[in-house]
Amino acid sequence: MTLMTRRSLISGLALSAGAMLTGCDRLAKNESFRDVLFSAENVHRWTQRALTDRNALAQEFSPDQMSPYFRPNGTRNPGTAQYATISANNFADWRLKITGLVNRPLSFSLPQIHSLPHRDQITRHDCVEGWSAIGKWRGVPLRTILNAADLKTNAKYLVFHCADTNGGARPYYESIDLIDAFHPQTILAYALNDKPLMVANGAPLRLRVERHLGYKHAKYLMGIEAVDSLKSIHGGKGGYWEDVAGYEWYAGI
Known part of the structure; x- marks a missing residue:
């Protein structure tokens, strides 16, 4: 069984995004859509939320x-x-x-x-x-x-x-x-x-x-x-x- 690392998950997200663009010519030709899709900020946000539950709690202390x-x-x-x-x-x-x-x-x-x-x-x-x-x-x-x-x-x-x-x-x-x-x-x-x-x-x-x-x-x-x-x-x-x-x-x- 292959373990999914953080790096492989990020790569997978990028590949999925690329496949989506390939499969939809209209969106692929839209420069604004590409900018939003591949911006570092959005990859950061999507990756964090893919790795953790949307309601996961920040650490709390004693x-x-x-x-x-x-x-x-x-x-x-x-x-x-x-x-x-x-x-x-x-x-x-x-x-x-x-x-x-x-x-x-x-x-x-x-x-x-x-x-x-x-x-x-x-x-x-x-x-x-x-x-x-x-x-x-x-x-x-x-x-x-x-x-x-x-x-x-x-x-x-x-x-x-x-x-x-x-x-x-x-x-x-x-x-x-x-x-x-x-x-x-x-x-x-x-x-x-x-x-x-x-x-x-x-x-x-x-x-x-x-x-x-x-x-x-x-x-x-x-x-x-x-x-x-x-x-x-x-x-x-x-x-x-x-x-x-x-x-x-x-x-x-």
């Missing part, structure tokens, strides 16, 4: 394995007048708005978020800069929010709009597809290590999408928008770092 200090990633304070105002009164006037391709647009206050069923998970944050930290997160499963909003059938992605504007140059945002959105470990976190999120860690609410690198874990959430395409959102590549620095949109680990 309390004694938690890092003594959880280093903040990215911006430590949005520094905008709007954020200064909403943080000054402990986010009493903050609202998370759910918009876009939903049948029920929603708006949540922080106490309402806290009142929803939550999940605790101790996971490792892997930063693209090369450092890692293990922390305990508490938050509402994103799928709870999405089920309440009732996504329309043409929704394909979720865009996370943030309070951070990177000095006014352009707003910070991120996006994921619905497979990651409904993953059981994808949560909207409001506590780290049993304490409310500090500003440096993304208060009042941040995304935790545990099977991705840290830059996908959007902080300072202000709104979630369901869309059918990312092309018209800011730079069109699905996220701030994707737009300005060429990071891959799919950052699965």
Whole structure:
């Protein structure tokens, strides 16, 4: 019996893709289709999902394995007048708005978020800069929010709009597809290590999408928008770092 290695699986996927192109002349002549089919990003995404169950969990750790200090990633304070105002009164006037391709647009206050069923998970944050930290997160499963909003059938992605504007140059945002959105470990976190999120860690609410690198874990959430395409959102590549620095949109680990 021949064992299938990761390399042989990738080769098999490429061969299958080539056979599909050969068998369909119309698609084979479509340059855009070929670019999407053979892009490294999509091979990365397809390969990971072929190797693992779509709901496979990221590793979770025990309390004694938690890092003594959880280093903040990215911006430590949005520094905008709007954020200064909403943080000054402990986010009493903050609202998370759910918009876009939903049948029920929603708006949540922080106490309402806290009142929803939550999940605790101790996971490792892997930063693209090369450092890692293990922390305990508490938050509402994103799928709870999405089920309440009732996504329309043409929704394909979720865009996370943030309070951070990177000095006014352009707003910070991120996006994921619905497979990651409904993953059981994808949560909207409001506590780290049993304490409310500090500003440096993304208060009042941040995304935790545990099977991705840290830059996908959007902080300072202000709104979630369901869309059918990312092309018209800011730079069109699905996220701030994707737009300005060429990071891959799919950052699965």
